[in-house]
Amino acid sequence: MDGYDKYAHEPFAVTVDLAVFTLREGALHVLLVERGQEPYAGRRALPGGFLRPDESAETAARRELAEETGLSDVSGLHLEQLRTYSEPGRDPRMRVVSVAFAALLPDAPEVHGGSDAARADWVPYGTAGPLAFDHDRILADAHDRVGAKFEYTCLATAFCPPEFTLGELQQVYETVWGTELDRPNFRRKVLATPGFVEAVPGAARLTGGRGKPAALYRAGTATALHPPLLRPTREGRPA
Amino acid sequence: MDGYDKYAHEPFAVTVDLAVFTLREGALHVLLVERGQEPYAGRRALPGGFLRPDESAETAARRELAEETGLSDVSGLHLEQLRTYSEPGRDPRMRVVSVAFAALLPDAPEVHGGSDAARADWVPYGTAGPLAFDHDRILADAHDRVGAKFEYTCLATAFCPPEFTLGELQQVYETVWGTELDRPNFRRKVLATPGFVEAVPGAARLTGGRGKPAALYRAGTATALHPPLLRPTREGRPA
């Protein structure tokens, strides 16, 4: 913050990019737009846009989230700043510094084009082919971050509807981590963590499917997990 | 990244701010500069500066780190992007978006004014009074991040000289966390984690002080800690 008068400060364009995740039919999906113009015309990209003069990056990200998903109320959704990407040349047209965010949605509303010209669609994670700009990297970073936060926070409930079964919560973990978990052990761990979930008194989900109906739970008041819920069999994961 | 042609993009000034930590005489110190001009003239601030047109934020941060500390080789030092601060009004003069970094130094070189006009000094953490701009918040966020990363990474060795004793490593943890640790248990945990430290074959530190000389260790090749080395007695720490 020093050197104000020593070096002329060049102006930069500042954008926000959003990695918006949801679960549809047991698979992790990402919200992507299709670019209609060069560069990367026809390629998919993360939704995002320019920061306005009176906005913080967080405000701009939430505005973009509302615009792209078409949701009227995005105030309760989980939105988290990832990091900032500033390599020269990441946009061939001009110098763009982009603040990346990750967002988690419980249910996947059909996106109706949003208010922007470009159509936004839910795409299964990993099937989108190469994205425009450095968005493959941003998306991978976002996925890593979400998976890591699942270990020591209650973030997984952000993917669940207001009331959910422990089986559904376990599927959230399994889908995001790409691993299978032991059901009794998962249950024991979740219920032993105070504030993670709280039981809905008399309710039981009649799933329509086979099997014994499961009890319903709501997200609790806790945000952190002590001790953490670690992923199975991961030796020497990079920091 | 969409909406390029829908909204005019206002230019922003982009800076990097650095929270540089080191340990001096068993206490955590931060590198701070004293501002010579308005706003916040006479107040201390985090070192930093404007992003140049051909630089990424990481490159600019490392350049500023070298300039402010006077170190010729900062390539091996730990430098980590924290987050980006973009609230309107955080700088009263103009719209500034700042990418914050945390850096860790093993030994504390006396800073000789640096190449900038403002003098930089090591200040004990927590004794600096209110800083300029939103730098108190940035500094607190940096300290939180470093403390949290100590739990599940080998980052603590970044505060140590090339060869160190386990007692010194333990002091690093105790200083950053502000808690005391049980020496035999800390020793057992560190040595049981493969790749955390490796013994220097025949060496023992003659500290000059009293007591049995301690064995010397070097930082190992591992970066992550599995399972983590958790802080004692912390129930319900915010995420």
Place this chain on the structure above:
DNA sequence: CCTTTTATAGTCGTGCTGACTATAAAAGGG
């Protein structure tokens, strides 16, 4: 020589966790 100080070794119990088995409650098919 004895005390103090610091490093290192070892012990013991508790609690979390992974692996596994058992029971309960529903649907579906004969």
Place this chain on the structure above:
DNA sequence: CCCTTTTATAGTCAGCACGACTATAAAAGG
């Protein structure tokens, strides 16, 4: 209506990591 399948829930058991603690070794200082 019974029997199988499916899913939820309860319980068991061993291993291990960790906190708390005790014991020994090796130096310096008086």
